[in-house]
Amino acid sequence: MKRRGDRWEITFSRGTRQFDVRCGFLVLCCGRKSRLPATFAANRQRLDRLMCLGVRISGYRGEDFPLVESHAHGWAYSSGLQSGELAIYQFVDPERRAAHASARLPSMLLRELANCPRTAARLLDATATEASDVSFFATDASSTVRRPAMGAGWCLAGDCAQTVDPLSSAGMSYALEHAKLVSGAILKSRSICNPGMSEYADYLSKSYTDCLESRSRVYRSEHRWMTDFWYSRRLASRSN
Numbered sequence: 001m002k003r004r005g006d007r008w009e010i011t012f013s014r015g016t017r018q019f020d021v022r023c024g025f026l027v028l029c030c031g032r033k034s035r036l037p038a039t040f041a042a043n044r045q046r047l048d049r050l051m052c053l054g055v056r057i058s059g060y061r062g063e064d065f066p067l068v069e070s071h072a073h074g075w076a077y078s079s080g081l082q083s084g085e086l087a088i089y090q091f092v093d094p095e096r097r098a099a100h101a102s103a104r105l106p107s108m109l110l111r112e113l114a115n116c117p118r119t120a121a122r123l124l125d126a127t128a129t130e131a132s133d134v135s136f137f138a139t140d141a142s143s144t145v146r147r148p149a150m151g152a153g154w155c156l157a158g159d160c161a162q163t164v165d166p167l168s169s170a171g172m173s174y175a176l177e178h179a180k181l182v183s184g185a186i187l188k189s190r191s192i193c194n195p196g197m198s199e200y201a202d203y204l205s206k207s208y209t210d211c212l213e214s215r216s217r218v219y220r221s222e223h224r225w226m227t228d229f230w231y232s233r234r235l236a237s238r239s240n
Contacts, residue, residue: 001037006193008153024193025153027182029175032140032159040154042146047212048233050165051097052141053090053109058133060086062125068167071115072225077166078119086126088119091141091166093229105136141166143215149204150197157182161204164211167218174207 002009010021028036036042064080074092081087090112097108113120128134145162149155158175181200189195219233 001039003039003153006153024191025155025186025195027155027157028160029157029178030160032144032163034160036146036160040151040156042148042156044144044146047143047145048165049094050141050143051092051094052139052166053092053097053105053112054137054139055088055106055109056081056135057086057088057123057126057128058084059127059129060084060122060125061127062086062122067118067122069116069119070222070224071112072227073112073115073229075167076113076116076119078122086122088113088122089166090116095228097138105138109136143212145208150201153193155182155197155200162208164208165215168211168214170211174211177203177207 001011006024008021008023008026010023010026012019012021028034028040030036060080062080066077066079069076069078073096074090076088076090078086078088088109090109092112096112103111113123143163143165146156146160149161155161157178159171161178162174164170164174178200181203182197185195185197185200186192219230222230222234
């Protein structure tokens with residue numbers, strides 16, 4: 001990837017084929033885990049540490065509405081999907097996983113779900129019969145922000161620009177709004193190489209501030225536990 005004058009030159013491969021692309025403006029929407037080339041000089045700041053342990057189970061016939069259930073060491077989200085699967089996502093501190101390093105992911109997830117009776121009860125309504133009917137995963141779910149989010153001939157969008165706490169359920173709507181504002185700026189611009197991105201920049205800043213304030217209110221509302229997970233987030237909320 002090179003910048004020549006007011007154009008980008010990008011070369012990539014698909015299988016045995018190589019493609020050369022030239023464009024005037026580059027929108028980077030390569031996700032939460034992306035590593036940007038040094039060309040963009042965008043620094044990623046991690047605002048917290050959160051880990052997601054997930055499972056999807058086929059053959060689910062139970063209640064399908066989204067359910068959030070908190071417990072001493074985190075919280076769980078579950079929902080029935082149109083595919084007939086049950087999805088359960090358990091959110092804990094990464095240190096929680098490290099403390100059970102000897103345990104396999106399924107064992108740890110089930111151990112954490114024992115703290116969530118309503119979520120765990122949904123497992124009884126899943127009728128998976130083969131190992132392939134159940135899939136587990138673990139991934140980072142931290143809140144992060146990359147800045148600067150734009151420069152000459154480029155901008156970041158979606159999770160590549162900033163990620164929000166999954167408790168907000170706002171990641172998808174934010175990404176769609178990013179797409180709307182960026183595409184609108186490009187279409188309205190007289191120069192595709194230098195579109196006016198001020199409205200998008202303002203939205204990034206305001207939406208992230210709003211999301212942090214909302215997260216603070218939610219974590220402050222849980223007073224049942226004084227464990228590290230909740231105490232650290234209530235403490236961080238007071239400092240925001």
